[in-house]
Amino acid sequence: MDRSSKITINPISRIEGHGKITIHLDENGDVCESRFHVTQFRGYERFCQGRPFEEMPVITQRICGICPVSHQLASVKACDAILGVDIPPTAGLLRELLHMGQFIQSHALHFFHLASPDLLLGWDSDPAQRNIVGVIGEFPDLALKGIQLRKFGQEIIKALGGKKIHPAFAVPGGVMNPLAEDDRDNLLSGFGQAYETIYAALNIVKDWLGENLEEVKRFANFRSLYAGLVDENGCPALYDGKMRMRDHDGNTLAEFDPSRYLEFIAEQVEPWSYLKFPFFKPHGYPDGCYRVGPLGRLNAADAMGTSEAQQEFEHYQQLSKNGLKGSTLLFHYTRLIELLYCLEKAEELLEDHLICGHDIRITADPSNREGIGVIEAPRGTLIHHYQVDKYGVLEKVNLIVATGHNNLAMNYSVNLVAKEYIRGGEIREGLLNRVEGAIRCYDPCLSCSTHALGQMPLKIEIFTCAGELLNEIRRP
Amino acid sequence: MKNDIQPVKMTIDGQEVLVKPELTILQAAQQNGIRIPTLCHHAALSDRGGCRMCVVEVDGAPRLAASCVTPVRDGMQVVTVNERITETRRTILEFLFAERNHNCMFCPQSGDCELQDLAYELQMDHLTVPQSFHEFPVDITSDTIGLDHNRCILCGRCVRACEEISGCYVLNFQNRGPGTLIGFDLNEIREESACTSCGACLQVCPTGALYNRYRTHYSVKGHPKDWQTIQTVCPLCGLLCPTVSTIRDNHLLKIEGAIPAGDEQPEGGQLCRQGRFDVLKNSGRRLLHPMVKKADGSWAEASWESALDITIDRLNAVRDAHGGNAVVGLASGLSSNEELVCFRDLMVKGWETGQIATLENSGFQNIYRIGPDKGQTFKEVSWKKIAEADFILAVGAVTHDSQPVVGSLIRKRIIRDNMRSAGIGPNDFLYPYGTHHIPLKNGDELLLIKTILSEAIKVMKKTASAPDVGKIFEQTEPVKAQDIVKKLHLDGKAQAALDEIIRDYVDSTNPLIIVAEDIAAQKNPSGLRALVNLALLKELYGNESLRLIVLKPGGNSMGAYKLLHPFDQEEQAETVPKGGLVLLEQNPFQDTPSLKIPGNLDFLAVISPYWPDSLVDCAHVLIPKPLWMETDGTCTGLDGSEIAFRQKMLDAPAEINPSWQTLVDLAARANVHLDYGSWDELRQKAEQEVQKEVSGEKT
Amino acid sequence: MKKPKLATVWCEACAGCHMSFLDLDEALVDILAQVELTVSPLTDFKDYAFPQVDVGIVEGGVGNEENREVIEHLRQQCRFLIAWGDCAVFGGIHTLRNWLSKDEVLRCGYVETASTVNGIIPAHEDIPQLLDKVLPVNAVVAVDGYIPGCPPAPEALAYCLKELLAGRLPVLPADMIHFD
Structure with missing residues (x-):
């Protein structure tokens, strides 16, 4: 590897970060490789071994405090498979409702708390202000609505699971407790404002995309595969469905029951990151790069399945035809379309006559030695795969987290941005913001691996081959 | 005599109280509404004084005393709470938490845990001692009772419950020092032990070490104080065990055995696998509409x-x-x-x-069709009278599955009171505690009963027999014991046991015969008649009931x-x-x-x-x-x-x-x-x- | 009066505590008005070195070299250090790996998992090494206050901040302590 110089972009440098970026330049000062390093490893695959399988939904949700519900649900689906049961219909509705609560809070968090500062205040605005506090200052009304939309999602989770983070709700065979009718009515009364907020957000994004079309077209726009779970109508199936892999031109390469994931997905390890690199097996590594999450799901889907979201989806499809399909910035738009979908879906679920039913759990003894649970987490497909002994004690655990699927794509995106902004050793103004912006589009839930919740503090150090500090760029 | 005993006058936290002299400090405090935190103490169990959570200051002595095992004394000055005591208790708690791996965040018992409650109460918001981080085993070989040694504090409640409540004697301490583990039998896994899954151990466990695998993490939602409890009876086998069920949101969380309140050492809390665990299962789809x-x-x-x-x-x-x-x-x-x-x-x-x-x-009804010779209605003895029996004869396939509480009642009598017992049939549900067991293949039991009856009559005739059994003597056809022994292929050991069973039955003053469902259902009237007559050899229980307890299939x-x-x-x-x-x-x-x-x-x-x-x-x-x-x-x-x-x-x-x-x-x-x-x-x-x-x- | 300065970091944890902070929702606006949030995953005010702050709040245990550097550094730079959440207070769920060797844990994650094709264990100058054990913060540096919970309730952090603003070292009342 050419090590003539290396640029390190270290989110809070060697101090806190669970992720950082290095850009390697060749002797001409051009980018030869960029790396997005994930610096955290915790070892769930090993330390869960020996635990009873029924504890996994509450153990594995501690992987991530941002999307604990997704882990709980993927885990509990794997546990259902070990029990070999079909859960009662009410339990299925309640789990899906919990999942919608998770999507609403997570997508709202990403858009309002994290991404909106870029869109509302501008890419290159003062970083001291470019955060949620700044948005509160400039757009207090919208900021408050955003906070309330996230809260609405969290309230759904709390009404079911008793607490907003790390709830204990889904259990193998069903769920722990029914939904009280009062809670249902309370939740139903909150949709009016939620829709209002999401439409406001959609307008912001659509206006922004219109105003910045050229940049959108250029920005980390690349051909890749797209993956997501779909139902029998080709609509995104966030809780349960078949996994579909599509290429950039919309051809379906594979559609399979997620329990067969090992036939289609493999993971490469790079020595420089604790996050593995999943790839589409038939295409090999690293060609089998695919994207998951809102962009992946919508590009893999044929339709949305709810009326309002369908309209936006059609608008999105029109937009993406103009050479925008692979633009990483479209993540923001697709995320909001999903947020709208989730609101519609949550309302639909709450109006189901079975939602307050009491037939919520089926008990059984383990009948299978293996269970695979796959779900769409807000950031993409999440795979939990357990093997147990005859009593249900875990023997092997494999986890492919949502952000992992995007690992190759994130590295690729950083590389594209870096190449655009660094030529012949010259670094153009704006590199810092664009690099973190590219990563942020994927909304990497890096506590599943590392984190990028805030904006990354950026300092770029350029080293000579000898390791001497050549130049240092700091954010003002 | 008893009335002459003078009450003891003592002071607890400045409050002067009069209490019975046989009480412990803990009991005296509880009777006067003063709460002392406890951990290894449990209302249904004997005291051990092991955890020292209940320490109090007695007469200002530098050494604190465990109130659960310290008897009251006249003039005693007791302080139940001050800074020193609280500090001591918190330190004890910290050591308990540091010794093993108490990860509340995924413990199924979190929210319904005495150890956790105490940590909150004493504001143990961190540990000042290093944690051991030593791995302890987990045993989930049972589908009902989970045992995670990582959460065990070795208080020994389960060991005492297994002995004192359920009469199983399966749980015990194994190893020594920090490596001490609660073990089943001689260090078996649960599945291969003699555990009957009655669950008394997990009802008394103050942590999540022993827990019900059907209920997990329910307590995150809502506080235990919001739970509703209903005292009722379990209808599943006819023993009508008193229960306390816990409900939240119209959802059954757990069923526990009711522990009677009172000054005396209460015994209670016993249920069986069905009543405690199986009721929580939901293996079918509800039918909601016609x-x-x-x-x-x-x-x-x-x-x-x-x-x-x-x-x-x-x-x-x-x-x-x-x-x-x-x-x-x-x-x-x-x-x-x-x-x-x-x-x-x-x-x-x-x-x-x-x-x-x-x-x-419903074949068990056959035995009622026999009717006793003396013309009374067939009336059987309540199973509760096992507590008074001096000899139990169990006939037929008495297993752990039907009325298991009957089995544990008998075992407790055998171990505590040296009550003699005999089992006849395919399996020995009293093993290893029973006095005798004659293994027979199912269906042969009544043949042996005929022998016992005939031989018992022979013995009783030699002694002065009660006049009202004369009719039975007359009616009973003598059988040739040797023929039956041969027919049933009884070995020497079984023959010796047979002789002892006959002698025990004749010598006993308060025998009871437990009849398994399959025996009562036999179609051969002469065999059932022999069984009834064997019971009638001893006078009616309380002048009204046959000395029979017939086990039934349905609740x-x-x-x-x-x-x-x-x-x-x-x-x-x-x-x-x-x-x-x-x-x-x-x-x-x-x-x-x-x-x-x-x-x-x-x-x-x-x-x-x-x-x-x-x-x-x-x-x-x-x-x-x-x-x-x-x-x-x-x-x-x-x-x-x-x-x-x-x-x-x-x-x-x-x-x-x-x-x-x-x-x-x-x-x-x-x-x-x-x-x-x-x-x-x-x-x-x-x-x-x-x-x-x-x-x-x-x- | 000058606003007290606050720094929050997360180490070996799941972000749940910081998310719980966001669950203060509308009240968040008031709290952010009373303190100056400096280094935090929630803001851009980050630097290679921590500024001098009044209160440092740590989410997460200490599981790798980087975590340890962060904690030691933050301890030097802050007047009061608060351990926030079960991981920071007790070590948390990740201590389940403490009775295993770190090599075994790594081998399982990168060599033995079903979907991994080229079993190698990541090791590189750009990623920090794991410590042998995941430790609570007070096993590494002195800690002044504790907020256990997985995650702690938003109100618990708000309570502690209020106590600090009032010039008292916070001790959670019994009804605010929970471990789950």
Whole structure:
């Protein structure tokens, strides 16, 4: 590897970060490789071994405090498979409702708390202000609505699971407790404002995309595969469905029951990151790069399945035809379309006559030695795969987290941005913001691996081959 | 004498109190409303003084005393809380937390844990001592009881419960020092131990070390103080064990054995696997709407009206074509007395049916058909009298599965009081505690009973025999013991045991004979007669009951026997059933009840809380009913004399009518007016009928 | 009066505590008005070195070299250090790996998992090495206040901040302590 110089972009440098970026330049000062390093490893695959399988939904949700519900649900689906049961219909509705609560809070968090500062205040605005506090200052009304939309999602989770983070709700065979009718009515009364907020957000994004079309077209726009779970109508199936892999031109390469994931997905390890690199097996590594999450799901889907979201989806499809399909910035738009979908879906679920039913759990003894649970987490497909002994004690655990699927794509995106902004050793103004912006589009839930919740503090150090500090760029 | 004992005058936290001298400081404080935190102490168990959580300051002494094992003394000055005591308790807690791996965030018991409660109460918000981070094993070889040694504080409550409550003596301490573990038998895994899964250990466990695998993490939502508890009885086997069930959001969280309150060392809390664990299972899909089978064999939702109409029309058509006897009625032996009365009246008045029976094997009734020679009604002894027996003879396939609490009661008597016992039959449920056991293949037991009877008479004739057994002496044909010994291939050890059993029985003053269901169901009258006569060799218990305890298959088998039996005429000509009505009950631990449904019925309606998977193929109408825990009801105890009211624990789904209402509605459509008035009046009627049977006035 | 300065970091944890902070929802606006949030995953005010702050709040245990550097550094730069959440207070769920060797844990994650094709264990100058054990913060540096919970309730952090603003070292009342 050419090590003539290396640029390190270290989110809070060697101090806190669970992720950082290095850009390697060749002797001409051009980018030869960029790396997005994930610096955290915790070892769930090993330390869960020996635990009873029924504890996994509450153990594995501690992987991530941002999307604990997704882990709980993927885990509990794997546990259902070990029990070999079909859960009662009410339990299925309640789990899906919990999942919608998770999507609403997570997508709202990403858009309002994290991404909106870029869109509302501008890419290159003062970083001291470019955060949620700044948005509160400039757009207090919208900021408050955003906070309330996230809260609405969290309230759904709390009404079911008793607490907003790390709830204990889904259990193998069903769920722990029914939904009280009062809670249902309370939740139903909150949709009016939620829709209002999401439409406001959609307008912001659509206006922004219109105003910045050229940049959108250029920005980390690349051909890749797209993956997501779909139902029998080709609509995104966030809780349960078949996994579909599509290429950039919309051809379906594979559609399979997620329990067969090992036939289609493999993971490469790079020595420089604790996050593995999943790839589409038939295409090999690293060609089998695919994207998951809102962009992946919508590009893999044929339709949305709810009326309002369908309209936006059609608008999105029109937009993406103009050479925008692979633009990483479209993540923001697709995320909001999903947020709208989730609101519609949550309302639909709450109006189901079975939602307050009491037939919520089926008990059984383990009948299978293996269970695979796959779900769409807000950031993409999440795979939990357990093997147990005859009593249900875990023997092997494999986890492919949502952000992992995007690992190759994130590295690729950083590389594209870096190449655009660094030529012949010259670094153009704006590199810092664009690099973190590219990563942020994927909304990497890096506590599943590392984190990028805030904006990354950026300092770029350029080293000579000898390791001497050549130049240092700091954010003002 | 007792009244002469002077109370002790002492001071607790400045409060002067008078207490009985035999109390401990802890008891004295509790009686005066002063709370002392405890951990290894439990109301239902003996005290050990091991955890030191209950330490108090006595007379200002520098060394704190464990209040649970320190007796009160006249003039004693006790301080239960000050900074030093609190600091000591918190330090003890920290060591307990640091020693093993108490990860509350994924512990199924979190929120319902005494260790955790104490940590909160004493504001243990961090540890000042390093944690050991040593791995301890987890045993989930049982599908009911999980044992995670990582959360064990070695308080020993479970060991004492296993001994004192359940009489199992399976749990014990193993290893030493920090490596000490609670172990099953001689360090077996749970599955291979003699554990009966009664769950007494997990009821008393103050942490999540022993926990119920069916309930996990429920306590995150809401606080235990918001839970509702209902004291009722368990209806599953006829022993009617008192229970405390815990409900949240109309959802059953747990059922525990009730521990009686009181000064004396109370014993209680015992349940069995079925009553504690199996009730929490839900292995079926609830039936929420009446369903009618369409011509193509598929099921369609129907209104209550149309489902009931179809049922009556079709059963009437069966009667018109084949006669009333062609309609068969089968009810679950777990049905309440009230349901059984309604069901019987509907069947008898609606279709003059002669065929009503319980779903469970009702063969045990054979023993009642024998009737004792002296002409009294067959009345058996309550199982509770095992507490007074001096010899127990258990006959037949008495297993862990039927009435397991009976087994533990016997074991406790054997171990505590050296009570003698004998088992005859295929398995030895008292192993290794029983005095004798003669292994026999199932069906041979009564042959051996004949021998015992005959030999016992021989022995008793030599001594002065009671005059009223003379008739038995006369009637009993002597059997040649040697022939039977040969026939049964008894080895020398068994023959020696046989001799001892005969001697023990003759020598005993208060013997009881436990008869397994399969023995009572035997068709050979002479064998059953010998059994009854053997019991009659000793005078009637309390001048009224035969010294027999007959185990039954269903929770309310005796209710069913008393309420249905008079109509179940043996002599009535058998008719091939052509139509049927089945009343099912929640029987979650029997996936497929062994139903004796005659094949190819013209019509079958099933009233059931669940989709009756085993009947779906042959049924035509399905009508939902609440679970037993969703309705009030009375059930008749094992010996038929006790009637207990079990209060409902949960609300049934709004759309489901109570089954007695459904039966009354069905009857109305069959032009039968079942006028019971209110449910309370129905309950009185059912009670009277059961009682009437008890007093022997057959209708 | 000058606003007290606050720094929050997360180490070996799941972000749940910081998310719980966001669950203060509308009240968040008030709290952010009373303190100056400096280094935090929630803001852009980050630097290679921590500024001098009044209160440092740590989410997460200490599981790798980087975590340890962060904690030691933050301890030097702050007047009061608060351990926030079960991981920071007790070590948390990740201590389940403490009785295993770190090599075994790594091998399982990168060599033995079903979907991994080229079993190698990541090791590189750009990623920090794991410590042998995941430790609570007070096993590494002195800690002044504790907020256990997985995650702690939003109100618990708000309570502690209020106590600090009032010039008192916070001790959670019994009804605010929970471990789950």
